[in-house]
Amino acid sequence: MTRYNFTSLPDRLATNAIKWQKTREDKDLLPLWIADMDFQVFPEMTAALTQFAKRSVFGYDAPADSLFEAIIDWEQNQHGVEVAREDIVLIEGAVPAISTVVQAFTEEGDAVLINTPVYPPFARSVKLNKRTLVTNSLVVEDGRFAIDFDQLERDIVDNSVKLYIFCNPHNPGGRVWDMAELKRLGEICRQHGVIMVSDEIHQDLTLWGKRHQSFYTVDRSFAEFAIILASATKTFNIAGTKNSFVLIKNPDLRKAFTDRQLANNQHEISNLGFVATEVALREGLPWLTELKVVLEDNISDLLGYFAKELPDLRVMRPEATYLLWLDFSAYGLKHSEVARRLEEEANVQLNDGLTFGREGKCCFRLNAAAPKALIMEAAARIAGAFNNERT
Known part of the structure; x- marks a missing residue:
């Protein structure tokens, strides 16, 4: 039985979160880019910061x-x-x-x-x-x-x-x-x-x-x-x-x-x-222990989904972090076209691989630290934008 909430999506627009800023203009956008998590902290953290505020x-x-x-x-x-x-x-x-x-x-x-x-x-x-x-x-x-x-x-x-x-x-x-x-x-x-x-x-x-x-x-x-x-x-x-x-x-x-x-x-x-x-x-160790189980489950489901629905997409299985490196190069598209499809057709926001170096051509980074319903919806959108482009 889980002790913590890893299924509810916090209202991050209310906190002015950088990750969710573009969603103010496009309510349907799914942001899975900047490396923070769409999970609530553990209760002891909230209590400690509340006590700090009372000073x-x-x-x-x-x-x-x-x-x-x-x-x-x-x-x-x-x-x-x-x-x-x-x-x-x-x-x-x-x-x-x-x-x-x-x-x-x-x-x-x-x-x-x-x-x-x-x-x-x-x-x-x-x-x-x-x-x-x-x-x-x-x-x-x-x-x-x-x-x-x-x-x-x-x-x-x-x-x-x-x-x-x-x-x-x-x-x-x-x-x-x-x-x-x-x-x-x-x-x-x-x-x-x-x-x-x-x-x-x-x-x-x-x-x-x-x-x-x-x-x-x-x-x-x-x-x-x-x-x-x-x-x-x-x-x-x-x-x-x-x-x-x-x-x-x-x-x-x-x-x-x-x-x-x-x-x-x-x-x-x-x-x-x-x-x-x-x-x-x-x-925080109990929360972290549970978080890792959630991340492993999220990542495993993403890997399985992409292997079935987008078999030409190369996804690097991480040994750590909540970040997945997606390589679209097998689809024979220009980097700019991959970026356009992700942004305009899939309506997801990922990190552009070229910002990580020239080796990131046709690659994008996906943040899997969010409620599973959100990341699987993003995966389905990505599949919909690319599943007719196998080479």
Whole structure:
């Protein structure tokens, strides 16, 4: 028996949700794009934020000791990562943290490497800070993304890469990188003096028994050149509360990061974020456990439906996250035509694959974290727009 409500669709237009803004103009549109969930948070979260609202004074707060203890306990118990309080740096979000590391550890013109396709702010942060973007294409093997390690090393050497921004678990493909892959990445970075930034914001959303391997658990020596980005926000659907944490064990790297954070005036964090993060990590595990069952069920039904109704659509089965990478290239259509059909004929809003890199041509990302009735309606609409186009 379920304890939580994953079947009712919240009225997100009433909250001015970005995800649902276009629905104000088109009431029939189904938005399955931006990576937040159309699920209610667990009751303890609502109660804690209600109690926060009753304070009636909302001046500056310092983070409580109990918040750091909650982060330490969560990382240890859920991911086997041992961190001390001094290793933890709070910041308003993982994306601001990416810009901070780019500024702290590279100069204008320096090369920064990312694997593509990947979450769009990776490339944006590099370009806006006037660094040289180096993209290493992921390859598809056995229906999932993999790393071409030989090409990766050539890209690092040929471009004198200083910083590598890595996504684990991967967005948009949902890959949970294994220990052997992470170990090889670490050895390459160490050999060539590259600082590794591992964005692990989806670490808690592994599915079907997969276990997230934090970069800090692979080899203790990797902490000398690695920085971990994490947060409760994606896991517990509290992104609007604006609080993430950065794990930096190397004190020299930590000082460089916090110096740049201060220079950017990024050192003040939302009081609401303090409260929401601590409640999530202290009381949210039962909700998360149930959520994963719901996500697995939603994704399985989508995969089964598309396999039957759109057999030429290649859908990457995620090992983590609630995001599906849909590849329409077998239909022989231009990317713009695929986008038009999704928008005008299916009337669904997905993330455009080209925003993740050139490898996203004819691909789109679908968010499956919504009541099943909504996502299956979207699947039926997509099938209706493409089921006469098999090649």
